[in-house]
Every structure is written in C-alpha cells, then in structure tokens.
Amino acid sequence: xxxxxxxxxxxxxxxxxxxxxxxxxxxVISDIHANIPYFEGVLKLADFSxxxxxxxxxxxxxxGTESLKLLRMLMExxxxxxxxxxxxxxxxxxxMYLPDFRDExxxxxxxxxxxxxxxxxxxxxxxxxxxxxxxxxxxxMRELFRETYAEIWSFLGNVPxxxxxxxxxxxxxxxxxxxxxxxxxxxxxxxxxxxxKTDRHYDRWLVVGHWPVMLYGEDRVCANPIIDRExxxxxxxxxxxxxxxxxxxxxxxxxxxxxxxxxxxxxPFPTAVALEEQEEGGQSYYIRWGDSDVRVLKxxxxxxRCRHVRTGYEMDILTKYLFTGDEVTGCNDSTDYILPVHxxxxxxxxxxxxRGVLAKRGGVTGWYFxxxxxxx
Ligand SMILES: [Mn+2]
Numbered sequence: 001x002x003x004x005x006x007x008x009x010x011x012x013x014x015x016x017x018x019x020x021x022x023x024x025x026x027x028v029i030s031d032i033h034a035n036i037p038y039f040e041g042v043l044k045l046a047d048f049s050x051x052x053x054x055x056x057x058x059x060x061x062x063x064g065t066e067s068l069k070l071l072r073m074l075m076e077x078x079x080x081x082x083x084x085x086x087x088x089x090x091x092x093x094x095x096m097y098l099p100d101f102r103d104e105x106x107x108x109x110x111x112x113x114x115x116x117x118x119x120x121x122x123x124x125x126x127x128x129x130x131x132x133x134x135x136x137x138x139x140x141m142r143e144l145f146r147e148t149y150a151e152i153w154s155f156l157g158n159v160p161x162x163x164x165x166x167x168x169x170x171x172x173x174x175x176x177x178x179x180x181x182x183x184x185x186x187x188x189x190x191x192x193x194x195x196x197k198t199d200r201h202y203d204r205w206l207v208v209g210h211w212p213v214m215l216y217g218e219d220r221v222c223a224n225p226i227i228d229r230e231x232x233x234x235x236x237x238x239x240x241x242x243x244x245x246x247x248x249x250x251x252x253x254x255x256x257x258x259x260x261x262x263x264x265x266x267x268p269f270p271t272a273v274a275l276e277e278q279e280e281g282g283q284s285y286y287i288r289w290g291d292s293d294v295r296v297l298k299x300x301x302x303x304x305r306c307r308h309v310r311t312g313y314e315m316d317i318l319t320k321y322l323f324t325g326d327e328v329t330g331c332n333d334s335t336d337y338i339l340p341v342h343x344x345x346x347x348x349x350x351x352x353x354x355r356g357v358l359a360k361r362g363g364v365t366g367w368y369f370x371x372x373x374x375x376x
Contacts, residue, residue: 014160015162017163017164028055031239034063035240039248042249055084055085056085057171061120089172089210091159094152109121121141162184169202173210177200177202195208205234219284220337221364223243224249234251245358272346278370280339284336286333293308294307296328315335317334318358337365339367
C-alpha cells in the first residue's frame, strides 16, 4: 500500500507461472495509475488484440482519478486468457483483510487518503456516499467495505507479485538475484527503489516499473523505457499520472524467444512541427520529485527565478509548478534543458509560454523557442 507500514517480511509473494506460446506478441505496461485515457491510448497505439498477451506490471491503481473504474475494467479484461496483472506497491489493498493486518495501520490509511485524495479507497468511500475528508476513523469503513466489495478483495488478493514466464520475469519493482522467486516476500518484488542504481543483474530478463525512468537522468531526462541488455533489466515507468510531461510506455516483445524489443508510448499532447533550427543548450539541470526544494528568488506571474536548494543551481520555473507561495517550496519536475531541434522535427507540446514551448522530442523534455506549425 502507499503508506509506510508494510506487510510482514515473512509473508510469501504470490508467483504465477505463465506459459506463453511461441508466435504470440507480448505487450507490457506498468504504472497506469488510474489513468484510463492513457491506458486506452497506448493499447490503441500498440494495436492490441486477443492474439497478443497483455501484462500489466503493477501500480494500475492510485494517483490518477479513476482507480475504481479502471479496476472494474481490469477485472473484466482479466477474464480473458491473454490478460495478466502483477501487483504493485499501490495495488495491495486486499492486505487490509489478511489475518496479520495491524489495526493501527488504519490511522495511516486515513492520513494517506486525505493527503492523496485520489485512491481506490477514496472512490469506494464516495460510492458509498461518504466524504473521505469528513472521516475521523477508517476502521468502520474497512468493515463496511469488507462485505460490500468482497469481489474486489478476492480479485486483488489473488493478483501475483511476479509472473514467471521462463525467459522473462515480470515484477513491479525488482527481484533478488540468485533467490528463487517463490522465496521472495512481496516487498522484495514490489518495493525496490531505483533498481538500475543498484548493481543487480540477472540471467533472464526482468521487466519492472515502479521507478519513473526520468528519475535516472541528471541534466536531461527521457521518459522512454530503459533497456539494459547487459544486466537484463527493462525499466518501463514513463511517469503516467505523475509528471506533467509523463507518458505511458508499452514494451513490445515480438515473441517469448525474442529479444528484439520495441515500444510505443502514449501521451495526450498536441504535436507541432518545428520551423526553425535550434542548437542544444549548454549546461542544464532537471529538478525532480524527491529533491525538488527550491528557494524562490524572484516570483513572477508566469516564471519565477529559483535556486535549487541542494545544488544551488538556478533556473526559471513555471510559477504554476511551484507547490506553495512560500520562499522555499517544492515544485513539479522542471528543466531548463534546451532541446536540439531540426527544421521539420515533430514536437509534442507540454506547455505553451510567452517565451516558447516546453516540449518533448523522442521522449526527452526541454525548451524550444523557435517558430512552430501546429498539426494537432
Ligand atoms: Mn508507481
């Protein structure tokens, strides 16, 4: 769950063995985070059909606006033989009904709900006619939901923490090298932060989400999947529902025996054609989640001059990206990277500003100040 108290480490993960016949294409999507338009968008881009095997690699719930609706959609889709879910650290709400659940965790859940405001449990409260912000105690809700949503808990409580498909393991966040899958705890599979920053490597492919790929970059970042062929790790999370410039990635594996990977990515941004050449900027920085405290040096209506607290790096940040009006505040992910652009390049426009556009080109976000021809 998305709060600090985790399942006892002694608990064993659920592992699903999956036999995928040769000749079937495999689609892998992670971290949909309750975002139905992105999910439908990427399935359409991938031309998904019943001939394909679809694997949703965890964190389908929370953070986006339609957790309950998406869950019901997935419960329906999962009745097909070709759709398989993996449990992420945001999907394990059925744990509330396990015998070793500690009652005091309800206090964390209430805090989490009222802070996050977008959650499966929030949607369930609303469906039952309660305003989650008015709740003083989550315990009565937990009891009310137990019977009312028995079907949901039974569904979520059976979603595996990893799928073992032979050449490939699909887990939400990680896997301990050398340890048999069945011996993992749920947290060892769904809670490993920044897997690519560890020294882990594998002898079969491990496909994960969990850690938005843009968190791995420094001065410039890219939202496309990272495919590390040496360590056999594929990291998929493109920041869907979390980042202003996020996208939902779908890995395409042509066949269970193939390593000829490709991907499609969906975001809803309008496209435009660059009409002018732009040289890549020099020094740049990317301020991101978890390390986003800035001191506001000069607050403007559209842009504010800010100094990143940890590094001292200065850049202009969109004022609407600042969390508060305080002198020191966190902010949405921000960059001053100037994109290299050729005439005729198609850009995906994240923000229009008086200075130019914040745009994506090949998954990389940065600024473009030249003329544009709008295409969609
Ligand atoms: Mn996630």
